[in-house]
Every structure is written in C-alpha cells, then in structure tokens.
Amino acid sequence: MAHGEALREAIAAPGTTPLIGVFDMLSASIAARHYDGLFVSGFGFSASHYGLPDVGFIAWPDVVGFVQRLRLALPRRHLLVDIDDGYTDPEVAGQVVRALEQVGASGVVLEDQQRPRRCGHVEGKRVLPLEQYLEKLDLVLATRRDLVVVARTDATGEDEVLRRAAAFAATDADVVLVEGMPSVDVIRRVRRAMGDKPLLFNQIAGGKSPRLSLRELTDLGVDVAIYSTPCLFAAHAAIEDALVRLKDTDGVLPDDSIDVAESQDLLWPNLGDRGDVPTPRASRPAMTR
Known part of the structure; x- marks a missing residue:
C-alpha cells in the first residue's frame, strides 16, 4: 500500500490516531518502538538541526534529506511532515511536495502563516489572506499524487478560525488542523464548522491548547493527534x-x-x-x- 493511502486508512479508523513528533534519527528509532505514526516537527527539527527556535530558518532540502533517512530506516511507519508555509511561494511548496513524495513521506502539513513565521503556540503570528493561502493549497493538492495533505490555520480570532476551518474543509485537503485551539468549547465549534472532514489536534507541552487524552479527543470528534515535542523535551x-x-x-x-x-x-x-x-x-x- 502507498504511504499516503496507509495513513488515510489509519486516520479513517475508529478513535484518534496519534503521531509522535521526532527530531532526529535516534528519537525516531525510539518512537517507532511504541507507535506506528511519526510526525516530523518543525519545532524539533529547527532545534536539533540548526540549534535555532522555530521562526522560519528551516531550508526545505534539509527536511527532504531527513525524511529520506527516516524512510530508509523505518519503511512501514507513517511519516507526516511539517512543511511550515511551504517555504514561501506556491511553486516552492509544490516542489517540496514532489520531493517529499519521492522520498517516501506519508503526508504534509501546510500552514497559512505569512513571514516572518512563528511556532503555532507563541505570540506574533500573522496569517495570509485566505484567497492567497487557498491558491498555495490548491497547487499543493494538484501536485501530490498520494500524499495526505493537512491544511492548517494559525488564525487567532474565533470568527476567523471558524471561517478558515470551513473553507479548508471545503477543499480536497484530507485533514484540517486549527493550531492553538484554547478550549474544549472551541474544539467543538471547529468540529461543527468542518462537517465530516477529519480534524487534527496538536498536543504540545506548555502550548495554548488544553491537555487531553486520546479518549477525550475521540469523544470530541478529533481524528488525528500530533504530539510535537515529547521526544525533544524529554531529551532536553x-x-x-x-x-x-x-x-x-x-x-x-x-x-x-x-x-x-x-x-x-x-x-x-x-x-x-x-x-x-x-x-x-x-x-x-x-x-x-
């Protein structure tokens, strides 16, 4: 089975599918002992590869090289990859998607931030106009053959969050991620705004979102949970x-x-x-x- 299709199948299964954030080959090797799904976290990769905070320093060829090594070592694991804003222009985002699909990624997360970008759980984020982001998303969707595509919004005002969640759900993206949802009530409202489209929730220690168990997330209608930093923070x-x-x-x-x-x-x-x-x-x- 193709890597994207395998991840889609896991997402469609009952319950909330966990994906564990990894930052290097050692953390991935340990995580793969316990979980079938891994998440290449931009936060972790920026820290481990550059020794820098997650504020836009990542170069996409470095991510492609890392994912290639992961796939060679762990051929059966799901690999969801954070590609930030697609590394600027829509054409660059399309090239990144082609390269990641070629080296065996299962899926990508594309956010709607504009530069300078920030970790989704810190202050100072700004988002692209909706139409501009949708143009980039459409190019990524047209480029991928099998990859799962997660459309992510970093909007903060609730009205705008709900507007973007609904707009993303109306596209051919496989999953929608609303970053930094501050409460269970907001999660419920986002879930209603999206209809049947799968919803992803990001768990990060010290972040803006509440700490919730997989059972609680399942009850809220969350289909996927990424854990961005447990390996990185444990190593630290x-x-x-x-x-x-x-x-x-x-x-x-x-x-x-x-x-x-x-x-x-x-x-x-x-x-x-x-x-x-x-x-x-x-x-x-x-x-x-």
Whole structure:
C-alpha cells in the first residue's frame, strides 16, 4: 500500500490516531518502538538541526534529506511532515511536495502563516489572506499524487478560525488542523464548522491548547493527534540531568545509564526493518553476538 493511502486508512479508523513528533534519527528509532505514526516537527527539527527556535530558518532540502533517512530506516511507519508555509511561494511548496513524495513521506502539513513565521503556540503570528493561502493549497493538492495533505490555520480570532476551518474543509485537503485551539468549547465549534472532514489536534507541552487524552479527543470528534515535542523535551531534560549528575560525581559514569549493547539493540533493526513493531527495551531479549 502507498504511504499516503496507509495513513488515510489509519486516520479513517475508529478513535484518534496519534503521531509522535521526532527530531532526529535516534528519537525516531525510539518512537517507532511504541507507535506506528511519526510526525516530523518543525519545532524539533529547527532545534536539533540548526540549534535555532522555530521562526522560519528551516531550508526545505534539509527536511527532504531527513525524511529520506527516516524512510530508509523505518519503511512501514507513517511519516507526516511539517512543511511550515511551504517555504514561501506556491511553486516552492509544490516542489517540496514532489520531493517529499519521492522520498517516501506519508503526508504534509501546510500552514497559512505569512513571514516572518512563528511556532503555532507563541505570540506574533500573522496569517495570509485566505484567497492567497487557498491558491498555495490548491497547487499543493494538484501536485501530490498520494500524499495526505493537512491544511492548517494559525488564525487567532474565533470568527476567523471558524471561517478558515470551513473553507479548508471545503477543499480536497484530507485533514484540517486549527493550531492553538484554547478550549474544549472551541474544539467543538471547529468540529461543527468542518462537517465530516477529519480534524487534527496538536498536543504540545506548555502550548495554548488544553491537555487531553486520546479518549477525550475521540469523544470530541478529533481524528488525528500530533504530539510535537515529547521526544525533544524529554531529551532536553534527560541530557541536562545526565550532565549535572556527571559533574556532581566528578566524571564517574552512572550505573543506570543506557549502555553500548542497549544502544546497538535499538539501531541494528534500522538496517532492515520489515514492518514488525519492535517491543520496548524492557521486554526485549538481550542482543546476541
């Protein structure tokens, strides 16, 4: 089955489909042990690849190269890719979509922000005129062959949010994402405005949206949930803690660290993943030599 069609099938299944945000090959390898769907987060990629905040620094060839490596290592996982605003012009967005489809992406998220852009959960966002965004979206939709396309709005006023959600739902986009929905009531109103079009919700620690379980999201009519930063923020906390501990113990490595064998046990399957979801490390047999 083609990658886009496989993701569509997962989205159409009962319940809310989770997609876990990853920022490098190691985080993706760990996430793939636990989840079938991964999300290439712009927030995480900007932090890991450039060491910069998510304010528009990403160059699209870097994202294409990352997705190509992901697909080679994880041929059976869903890969939804954040392409920000399509990296400026509609023609560039179309080229990005062609390239990502060629290297095996399952889908893309295209936002309606104008430059300078911002992470969807910070202040200072501005959106394109609706007609200008729809022109870009139409070109992306005409370019894709199989990719799932998520139309995302970063509008903030509720009337404009609902207007754009309804307009996006009327297109051939597969899914609509309203970024930064501040309450359950807003989620319900967006859901009504969109009709039957699948709805995506972004979960991000410290963001503008409420923390909700998958069961709660299902009850609200949400079809897909992306978790943009759990891997990135966990790595941030764990690395900080590990280096503080190393300094406090005068450079003596801790006894409870991941070791060489466990690290290799994670990475060797990437040479030839055949689609079986590996079990978490705690229940995996020791690697034989």
